[in-house]
Structure formats: C-alpha cells, structure tokens
Amino acid sequence: MKKYSALSLVMVLFSSLLIVACKKDRIEEPEEQPEAKTEYASADEYFDSKKTEEQEFVIENEDGTDPITGKEGTKIYISKNCLEFPNGDTVGFPYTVKLVELYKPIDMVFWEMPTVSNSKILDTDGEVRVRAFKDGTELQLNGNCPVKVELPNTNPDPKMEVYLGEGSDPVNWVSTNTNFDTTYFGYSANINKLGWINVDKLPDPGVHTITYESDSAILTNVKIFIYFPSLGGVMQVYDQESYLIPDAYSIKTFCIAVDASKNLFYFNSDLTISSDVTLNVLLSPVTDPDLTTYLNGL
Amino acid sequence: MIFKYNKLGVGFYKLLVLCCLTAFASLTSKGQNIGIGASGLYNFQTEGWGVGARLSINPNNRLSFVPQFSYYLPSNKVNEYYAGLSIEYKLYLAKKFHLYALMHGAYNSWLNYESSPMEDAQANNWNLEFGGGLTTNGCWRPFIEYRYNMNFKETHLQVGIMYILGCGSRSSHGICPAYH
Numbered sequence: 270m271k272k273y274s275a276l277s278l279v280m281v282l283f284s285s286l287l288i289v290a291c292k293k294d295r296i297e298e299p300e301e302q303p304e305a306k307t308e309y310a311s312a313d314e315y316f317d318s319k320k321t322e323e324q325e326f327v328i329e330n331e332d333g334t335d336p337i338t339g340k341e342g343t344k345i346y347i348s349k350n351c352l353e354f355p356n357g358d359t360v361g362f363p364y365t366v367k368l369v370e371l372y373k374p375i376d377m378v379f380w381e382m383p384t385v386s387n388s389k390i391l392d393t394d395g396e397v398r399v400r401a402f403k404d405g406t407e408l409q410l411n412g413n414c415p416v417k418v419e420l421p422n423t424n425p426d427p428k429m430e431v432y433l434g435e436g437s438d439p440v441n442w443v444s445t446n447t448n449f450d451t452t453y454f455g456y457s458a459n460i461n462k463l464g465w466i467n468v469d470k471l472p473d474p475g476v477h478t479i480t481y482e483s484d485s486a487i488l489t490n491v492k493i494f495i496y497f498p499s500l501g502g503v504m505q506v507y508d509q510e511s512y513l514i515p516d517a518y519s520i521k522t523f524c525i526a527v528d529a530s531k532n533l534f535y536f537n538s539d540l541t542i543s544s545d546v547t548l549n550v551l552l553s554p555v556t557d558p559d560l561t562t563y564l565n566g567l
Numbered sequence: 568m569i570f571k572y573n574k575l576g577v578g579f580y581k582l583l584v585l586c587c588l589t590a591f592a593s594l595t596s597k598g599q600n601i602g603i604g605a606s607g608l609y610n611f612q613t614e615g616w617g618v619g620a621r622l623s624i625n626p627n628n629r630l631s632f633v634p635q636f637s638y639y640l641p642s643n644k645v646n647e648y649y650a651g652l653s654i655e656y657k658l659y660l661a662k663k664f665h666l667y668a669l670m671h672g673a674y675n676s677w678l679n680y681e682s683s684p685m686e687d688a689q690a691n692n693w694n695l696e697f698g699g700g701l702t703t704n705g706c707w708r709p710f711i712e713y714r715y716n717m718n719f720k721e722t723h724l725q726v727g728i729m730y731i732l733g734c735g736s737r738s739s740h741g742i743c744p745a746y747h
Contacts, residue, residue, distance in 0.1 A: 295645050295688065
C-alpha cells in the first residue's frame with residue numbers, strides 16, 4: 270500500500286510538472302501581440318446631422334397651376350384630388366407635401382441612399398422623395414391621377430428610367446420599365462406611387478468586388494461607400510464587401526467613422542477596378558469641414 | 568531573483584568544494600557511500616544538448632545528496648552551465664530499481680545570454696528544479712531523470728550512468744547493503 274502511495278505521489282509530481290506551462294522564452298522571439306483594434310461608435314447621429322433638409326410645403330388651396338418647387342429645382346404637380354387616406358377617405362385642405370432632393374453624392378451619402386438596384390450599381394441623375402401628409406397621417410395616391418415630377422438636368426439622357434424605392438435600410442431601387450421624358454427642363458414623369466423616385470439606368474454589369482479589412486479598426490460601425498464618378502451613383506458597402514463593380518471603372522471609395530468622443534475619422538482611396546481588390550482601411554482623424562469639402566468634391 | 572555573481576558564485580564554489588571533500592572523506596572511510604556518474608541532457612524548450620557529471624553521497628540511503636555539474640554545449644542556442652546540489656528522496660524501493668523525487672538548487676551561468684530574445688536575460692541566475700528519476704540498485708546504475716526548472720520554466724531529460732565506489736568488493740558481494 271505504501272509503495273502505491275509513493276508511486277501515486279510520483280505520478281502527481283510528474284503530471285504537475287507537465288501541466289505547468291513551459292516556455293521557450295530563451296530561444297524564441299516573443300509573439301508580438303497585435304494592437305487592439307479601435308472600435309468606433311455608431312455614426313448615425315453624425316449622418317443625421319448632415320442630412321439635407323426635408324422640405325415641407327403646406328398646401329392650403331390649389332387655385333393656380335404652379336407646381337411645388339424644391340430648393341434644388343424639383344417640381345411636383347400634385348392635387349388633393351389624387352390623394353386619399355390609407356383607409357380611402359378623401360383629403361381636405363390644408364395638407365402637407367414633404368420633399369427630399371438628393372442630386373449630389375454628398376447628399377446621397379448622408380441620407381444613406383445608395384443608387385443600387387438588386388445589388389447592381391445604377392447610373393443616376395438624382396433621387397427625390399415625395400410624400401404627402403394630412404394631420405400627421407401619410408397619404409397615398411388614390412389611383413385617379415398620377416403625380417407629375419420634374420427633375421432638373423441640363424443634359425438629360427433619354428435612356429433614363431423611372432425607378433421607385435422599395436423597402437428600407439437600404440432602399441432597393443426597382444425599375445418601372447418606364448423612361449423619363451426629357452424636356453428643356455430635364456426629366457419629367459408621371460408617378461403612380463409616392464415615395465422615393467430615382468432617375469436611373471443600368472450600366473455595364475458588375476464583375477469585381479472590393480473587400481475591406483483593417484489592421485487597426487473594427488469596421489462594424491464604419492460607414493463605407495463607393496462613388497462612381499462616371500455614373501454619378503453611390504454604392505454603400507455592408508459587411509465589408511461591395512456589390513459587383515463593373516470592370517475598369519474608376520471609383521472613389523471612402524469610409525467614415527465616429528468614435529465615442531464624437532471625433533471624426535475617414536479613409537479614402539481612388540482606384541480603377543479591374544480585378545477583385547482587398548483594401549486595408551486605415552482611418553485618420555478628420556474635421557467636419559474637411560470631410561464635407563472632400564464629399565462636396567466628389 | 569537576481570544574485571550577484573561574485574557573492575553567490577564564490578559561495579557556491581565553496582559549497583561545492585565542501586561537498587567534494589565530504590564525499591572523498593566518506594569514500595576513504597566507508598565503501599559504497601559515494602557514487603560517481605556522467606549523463607547526457609536534453610532541454611526540451613531550448614532544444615539544447617548537454618553533458619553532466621555528478622557525485623552521489625550516500626546513494627544507498629533513502630536520502631542522498633548529489634552535487635552535480637551540467638554543461639550545455641556551444642553548438643546549442645543556449646550555451647550555459649549549471650553547478651548545483653540535488654537532494655534525492657527514494658520514494659519506491661524495489662529489488663532491482665528505485666524511484667526517487669529530487670529537488671535541485673543550482674547556480675547557472677548563461678554564457679551567451681546576450682544573443683537571447685528574452686527580455687530580462689542575464690548571465691548569472693539561480694535555479695530551482697523539481698523532478699524525479701528512476702535508477703537501478705547495482706554497482707553500475709543507469710539512471711533517467713526528468714526535471715522542471717522553475718526559473719526558466721523549462722524541462723529537461725537527463726540520462727546517465729553512475730558507479731558506486733567500493734561496490735563489488737568482498738564485503739559487499741556486488742549488491743548494495745542498503746537493499747539486502
């Protein structure tokens with residue numbers, strides 16, 4: 270019995286020695302601990318503060334024929350006779366028309382309204398949102414008449430189609446298979462549904478992707494965009510991988526982040542895509558005016 | 568722990584000399600109280616080979632004192648020597664072999680510490696090892712030991728052979744009296 274106790278003791282002793290972590294510190298370089306990646310806060314609040322204003326027009330009568338005209342020149346021809354409550358009730362005066370105009374990439378970026386249809390980038394000449402309200406209730410078209418919209422453009426493209434926005438976060442653009450009329454003013458179309466309207470056409474099909482990585486940042490809350498100068502379109506990147514990008518297109522990609530102290534960071538890269546690309550995102554501090562200048566220069 | 572080389576080095580050598588004198592004194596007065604041995608060593612962490620020499624004082628008693636010297640060759644990544652004293656306690660005594668636990672304190676001179684990537688590498692170190700071993704009970708005793716170095720957090724294996732002085736003489740009949 271005593272012999273077995275001694276043996277057990279030895280077993281325990283040896284097991285303990287083997288369990289204790291041994292180290293090769295004397296011959297191996299210590300493994301470099303990767304620097305902790307910076308985690309950014311949500312940038313939603315910053316983006317909301319930078320959104321172009323949604324304009325409101327209170328319609329008290331429809332005596333004249335003048336359209337509602339937005340700050341960027343969008344014209345809306347609407348009548349209360351075309352509107353109804355969701356339950357089908359008719360609408361009386363006054364009612365409110367709300368208009369968002371997104372013609373510049375900076376506005377599309379801050380509204381997070383990429384010009385993407387079923388994962389495909391669109392060639393765009395502008396996005397608008399037209400909504401009508403009565404006593405806080407959003408109205409809809411009653412089917413008796415459409416709403417006419419005109420979007421300004423000095424060189425309208427007759428191939429541009431009417432796309433309507435469906436869903437949210439993100440809005441998906443769906444073609445109505447109807448072309449805009451081109452006029453001296455720009456584009457004109459009769460719309461049968463209020464909401465997001467886009468002037469678009471599909472460019473060459475996409476073939477390449479961009480994957481975003483970072484050695485220094487966790488990209489979860491970082492907002493990533495790709496701007497296509499030749500298309501005027503904006504693609505937003507989700508989960509660090511872009512949708513398909515047409516071959517040999519020059520693009521400008523940029524990332525915007527906000528830390529917990531509300532400091533701004535950004536990264537940008539201009540490149541021409543002719544194969545799949547992986548970008549290492551290195552975010553740098555930036556001021557709001559500098560970032561705004563950059564986005565205005567797109 | 569950081570020890571000054573001059574103080575501890577000299578102190579250790581005094582101890583070593585004392586041990587040797589004691590061993591030889593015992594050797595001249597009594598048979599089979601001293602064993603001498605040599606060994607080969609392999610350190611699993613530094614991947615270094617070494618050689619060792621030792622005396623065993625009272626190798627046939629349950630408690631033995633074993634001054635020893637080990638040298639890891641210059642061809643290794645770590646070139647160093649150890650000079651120290653082990654205390655061996657026999658845990659299990661069989662007819663032909665015995666199993667022992669050991670504790671070993673040693674001065675370590677790390678000769679090429681400057682080439683090590685270790686941050687606090689230094690030439691002079693003090694080490695404490697724990698381990699165990701297995702050996703036979705005859706005049707020639709092959710042994711194997713496995714030890715853990717608390718300072719460097721390294722293990723090494725030691726394989727060697729020890730000869731018990733005076734063993735095999737007429738009085739002992741070749742078998743150590745402790746195990747009769």
